[in-house]
Amino acid sequence: MTVSELITASLQDLRVLQVGETASANDAAYGLSRLNDWIDSLATEGLTVYSRARTIWTISTASSYTIGTGGVINCARPTGPTAIDNVGFQDTSVTPTIEYNLGPPLTEDAYDGIPQKALTSVYPQSVYYNPTYASGLGLIYLWPIPTSTTLQGVIYTLVPVSEFSAISDTIALPPGYRRFLRTNLAKELASAFDSPLTPDLQQAAAESKGDIKRANERLSDMSCGVSGLIFGGAGPHYNIYSDT
DSSP states (O other): OOOHHHHHHHHHTSSSSSTTTTOOOHHHHHHHHHHHHHHHHTTSGGGGGGGEEEEEEEEEOOOOOSSSSTBBBBBBOSSSGEOOOOOEEEEETTOOOOOOEESSSOOOHHHOSSSTOOOSSOOOOOOEEEEEETTTEEEEESEEEEOHHHSSEEEEEEOOOOSSTTTTBBBBTTTTHHHHHHHHHHHHHHHTTTOOOOOHHHHHHHHHHHHHHHHOOOOOOOOHHHHHHTTSSOOOOOOTTTTO
């Protein structure tokens, strides 16, 4: 399916076009603009993102690293800390290279509570993400600031669905996205074409979004976070296997 065919199908769902008709050049251009507006917003809905990337960058003595397309960490700019699955580093002086895990970014309170933010060490222990938007880039901070010259940073981030550049572009996405795009684009176009959504189309749009979000759920290790560190050593422990 091409973008042009997607727009035509959405307008047919809205009964703006009849079966066999195609969108005009003006309607197709408008549909492409609204489609990209909507795709841009999908980046903020983590479960609509089906892919993630592992990106490596060279660690220096810098206090921070730009992240985003064209940044020091050259990947899609994370919309926020939850769009970063994990951060780590590897030492290139060791063969084979071993990757060390730093975990997800610190919370705002945890980073604010660090008294010596310029503290240095051979290796970093944690990471903080500031989702700035200077030139479209965010900032990654490693703490303590590492002094080793043989380290590479490793970051795992979500990769949002890309916007389309032309109505002739081919749509190649995982199963479920075709219906998701068609029905939800119809929602985006409904007001502009003064064509209200039918109950069936509203239901199809909600169902298709729910389907892809369920498909995009990721396995993760269970963690009790800070509470486990605080309370884990006190009192009796419960074993989930023996129920004792």
